[in-house]
Amino acid sequence: MSDPVYLDYAATTPTDPRVAHQMGACLTVHGNFGNPASRSHAFGWQAEEAVESARAQMAKALHADVREIIWTSGATESDNLALKGPALAPGQTKRHIVTSAIEHKAVLDTCAYLETQGFEVTYLTPDAHGRVEASSVAQALREDTLIVSVMHVNNELGTINDVAAIGRICRNKNVLFHVDAAQSFGKLEINVESMCIDMLSISAHKIYGPKGVGCLYVRREPPIKMTPLFHGGGHEMGLRSGTLATHQVVGLGAAAELMVAHMHEEQVRLSTLRQRFLRHIHQIPGCVENSHPEHSLHAIVNLGFSGVDGETLLLALDDLAVSSGSACTSASVEPSYVLRAIGVPEEIAHASLRFSFGRFTTEEEVDLAGRRVAEVVGRLRAP
Ligand SMILES: *Cc1c(COP(=O)(O)O)cnc(C)c1O
16 A cells, blocks of 8 residues: 555654755765864864854844854754743742643643742633634733743644734733744744744744754843753853754754745645645535634644544544644544634544645645545445
8 A cells, every 4th residue: 555645744744855965964974074062173163164054044034143043952842941941040030921722732831840830820712713812912911921922823723823913012011922933934924023022933843854953042132031951061052052963953944944935935835735625625514624714824724524433534544644633642532632722522623633735745635635535524424
């Protein structure tokens, strides 16, 4: 049997061959293998140059300064650093954090940890399609609010938040604003200046880069007092010790540059694919769109199918690689906490699937997927 059709780009993406090629040049004895922190010879200088050129690519993509990019192991670490960093900084006295109930676990579990350390967390309920209203953020702010953390695009729904509006509210109240942009970077415009963002998390493997690398944008002016997660050689301005993985960092820089360079034409292509896919889906009666009808990323469609069992549906669709809920929680058979938080009834949540498209998705693939879903749902519903 041939491989299933891959429609799970929101879980991870394959590394673009152009990116892999650049990474490969940073590993072996004839390549750029030096330690970027080695100051005394050309091997180190060359590696440092590669790392700094990737930092410039990243900074440019975000309209940031190169000194504001901190390399990490991925968005999970970036989210941890963005929240624990300021919260646990010495002398920091504010005790309140605002986030939403449908953030990624990297944010939610970090908030839960901070609750054990004396912090109070407000978990905002988004609207029925997963949008966090700026007004609900405004209402939640207190005198002692330290950080607001709201994702740009939700990974299960594809729903887009108005981070610029939330950013303005936070800036006016002197509250730090962190954005998890793992799903939006390179797909939507991000300008950390105009959006009033203080910290922003990115992951390479969601943008056709390698797994195991990401970055955190950290605003320099005014400076944010942060404590590091790791202690050691003082790399990355003391915020992230550890020898930089040149090949990984080069991979992220190259992947980011490609995303931004092709953003507009790729979004048009993905929008066409989405419409094409939905034309098949709309043949199916009783299908619910969990994603936001208006403010949604083209590449992610979350659909609920009434009257079918979710597990059976996923098993029957064995020629499609899709996600029920998010990949991070698919080990358990609990309905997705995201769908639950936006009020999707339990039986629909169980029978909901996330389809996500990407750079290598073809029209043939979405046609095949659409037809298969229609056929299988029809068959499972037949008495
Ligand atoms: C994938 C993802 C993460 C985790 O990123 P890793 O690099 O895998 O740690 C965090 N937040 C969101 C929204 C994601 O989609």
